Amino acid sequence: MKKFTSVSDVENLQEIIKKALQIKENPLSETGKGKGKTIGLVFLNSSLRTRLSSQIAAQNLGLNVLTLNAAQEAWNLEFADGAVMNGDTVEHIKDAIEVLNQYCDIIAVRCFAGMKSKEDDVNESILSQFEQHAKVPVISLESATCHPLQSLADCITITENWKEERKPKVVLTWAPHIKPIAHAVGNSFAEWMQEMDVDFVITNPEGYDLDKNFTKDVKVIHDQDEALKDADFIYVKNWSSFDEYAAMPEVKENWMLTNEKLENTNQAKVMHCLPVRRNVELSDEVMDGENSIIYQQAKNRIFSAQAVFSEILDEIN
Numbered sequence: 001m002k003k004f005t006s007v008s009d010v011e012n013l014q015e016i017i018k019k020a021l022q023i024k025e026n027p028l029s030e031t032g033k034g035k036g037k038t039i040g041l042v043f044l045n046s047s048l049r050t051r052l053s054s055q056i057a058a059q060n061l062g063l064n065v066l067t068l069n070a071a072q073e074a075w076n077l078e079f080a081d082g083a084v085m086n087g088d089t090v091e092h093i094k095d096a097i098e099v100l101n102q103y104c105d106i107i108a109v110r111c112f113a114g115m116k117s118k119e120d121d122v123n124e125s126i127l128s129q130f131e132q133h134a135k136v137p138v139i140s141l142e143s144a145t146c147h148p149l150q151s152l153a154d155c156i157t158i159t160e161n162w163k164e165e166r167k168p169k170v171v172l173t174w175a176p177h178i179k180p181i182a183h184a185v186g187n188s189f190a191e192w193m194q195e196m197d198v199d200f201v202i203t204n205p206e207g208y209d210l211d212k213n214f215t216k217d218v219k220v221i222h223d224q225d226e227a228l229k230d231a232d233f234i235y236v237k238n239w240s241s242f243d244e245y246a247a248m249p250e251v252k253e254n255w256m257l258t259n260e261k262l263e264n265t266n267q268a269k270v271m272h273c274l275p276v277r278r279n280v281e282l283s284d285e286v287m288d289g290e291n292s293i294i295y296q297q298a299k300n301r302i303f304s305a306q307a308v309f310s311e312i313l314d315e316i317n
């Protein structure tokens with residue numbers, strides 16, 4: 001694997017899921033593989049799970065880990081090409097990446113959607129600069145449009161929880177939120193589910209359809225009750241409008257996932273990438289109930305990251 005920024009970087013999804021599950025059985029099985037190599041984890045946005053799971057995964061492989069919380073600890077970055085830097089920005093992203101090239105064998109970066117310019121976000125204005133200027137493999141720790149390490153962990157979690165012969169029904173359901181949220185997790189989950197052997201549907205209110213570039217021919221149902229019927233897995237996530245970019249069109253029905261809504265399902269397992277707004281996106285009873293596999297999903301972030309770092313090390317070792 002030369003880089004990891006979307007599902008298209010994975011040659012064989014079932015193979016990498018299998019590898020991640022083997023790593024979960026024996027996390028120190030490749031303990032010397034990263035010896036003498038350094039991974040830089042660059043966070044332009046907040047994180048709990050991605051930061052810590054990536055650190056654990058890298059340490060399990062014997063990698064040196066540099067973590068830069070760039071928004072808090074580094075110089076104020078300039079992203080615009082040709083900018084006259086006589087204002088608040090102190091260091092150009094091109095220079096920062098060139099310096100990271102001197103220190104790191106792998107660069108991983110978190111760069112959320114700015115949610116101001118649809119064009120900038122759909123074109124990955126920040127991740128693309130890392131891909132352009134990095135001389136070492138680049139890994140996305142969540143970008144403007146995708147969260148591939150999360151999606152791989154989601155695939156691992158579904159695989160672990162499905163033992164029947166038939167395909168599971170997986171439903172990605174929109175959930176309420178108090179502010180506009182980016183589309184990366186929803187896009188990514190939609191993209192990766194299309195590579196899995198599952199029956200996949202998306203449910204969201206009118207006005208909240210995700211980008212067709214990611215959902216392609218996946219069925220979108222605007223009635224949540226209808227979509228949840230007989231579900232085996234329910235993935236709860238909020239996102240803002242894509243068409244009316246970053247807006248929050250009014251939603252009259254109650255889309256929060258509750259135990260009552262689970263009654264119509266096939267005792268569906270409930271998933272969420274976290275962090276979650278309890279009693280807004282889903283109820284306490286769902287979060288803390290026996291159907292929730294949300295913490296298992298969070299744990300699998302370690303093995304998702306470790307499988308990817310290991311494949312990247314195969315390339316550079």
Ligand code: CP
Nearest residue numbers: 047048049050273274
């Ligand atoms: N799910 C996820 O990416 O969590 P963090 O934002 O805390 O890293």
